[in-house]
Amino acid sequence: MLLKNTYNEFIKILSKPRSYLGIGALTLLVGIIIFAMKADGRSIISFVTSSFEQTLTFNGDVLNGNLIAFIILQMLIVHIPLLVALVTGDLISGEAAMGTIRMLATKPISRTNIVLSKFIAGAMYTLFLTLWLGLIALFVSRQIFGTGDLIVLNSDGLVILQDADILWRFGLGFCVAFLSLLTVSTLSIALSAFAENSIGPIVSTMAIIILFTIIGSLDVTVFDNIKPYLFTTHMASWRSFFEDPVPFNSINQSIIILVVHNIVLVAIAVYKFNKKDITS
């Protein structure tokens, strides 16, 4: 029953025009970035390397598909949560707003399973969005710009990764990025269980992300104890796969915190939906 309901929920997601808005926006944005990099990528790269180029020369194809994919990921991973929340924030509250929640609750499936099926459907949509981003960012960029070594700029300096050592980093990076986006999806579903309209959970999700990100970026000691537990602190963990050596301990810690967030948020959504008064 859970699987059947998950299938139904996924069909519901696919039938909503807003679900394609995210994919369309993503495709357009990646297209614009690739066009911009093709037209003026060299000057963007030289802005990053200019400090080093006073004394050194970087020979070889610096502007390649791997670098473009990394830049796209870095730029878009900040904005994708909005595209995810736009769809998943509506999953429970949308039913309440349209009045279909009563009909849904009369089906021979427990309320817990209803929430779980919505969570799984939301996760599938998020996975599709992440895969789509990976596909167009990595494969299209590599097709247009070719492959090559990847220059990554961290706060500690430049890391230059060899072409043969990159694809697995992207693969694992996408997995962690998916987990981060899944947390956003779960958060919006949890908030959706509290709301009666679609806009509230979407805006609240983004407000929480912005608030947590600002707290995380403030160098104030009073927040030092909170920062490691904010999910936004770990949303950029995918980037750690592009460090050398890869800080697996810190990535594992981020994965644990994100997974715990997902479990807690699903539990909250299940609890709230089970207590939800659908009769009035």
Next chain:
Amino acid sequence: MKKFLTLLIVAIQFSFTAQEANDILSKVVTKLNSVNDYTVNASVKANIPMIKILPSKATIYFKQKDKFKIVSKGIVILPKQGFTEINGFLANKKSYLAVAGDTLKIGSVMTKLITVIPNGESNEIILVKLWIDTKHSAIMKSQITTKSNGSVTTTYSYGDYVTYGLPSELVFEIDVKAFKLPKSVAADINKSTTEKKTKPNKKGVITVTLTDYKVNTGLSDAIFTKKK
């Protein structure tokens, strides 16, 4: 009269050291000029503060007077100065003044220091110091100081191609104190500023090992204009 004599002695001595320096340089330049073109495989190992890169391979093409190209599959980091500047700079004898200095033993080789000062103020190079193996007329060590990029010290090792003055290994020591990362792109949200306050080393070392020289094969100019 005494002052005049002192000045005369100093002038004569200077003229001798300048003559000696010019003779030594002339032999070096003749040797370098005997190479019209070359192709060589390079293995580059860079140990530069704030840059992490694995050793990389490249092919270097050179053709007189100043055509220089590096072809590599991956990214190769090399110093901005040090490869061809000396050849071009020394070739024009009228553009500099050379003075012979002390002798210095580098490894097992006795070298003579030649200080080269450019005549014109417009030159990017401010000062060149060359430690030359007078026996083989080969540069063993050089230090180029430029207006905008600080100084680069290069140590040369020679193998089979010492007769052409072509080294088998170059070790560049570069000044990296000016490296600054643009904050807008380098900022990691999750890293606190206290983590960033690590002082970088002041010197970066790039070791270039050169093998399989192909000298005077008549390289086409098209190689230097073609993209990759």
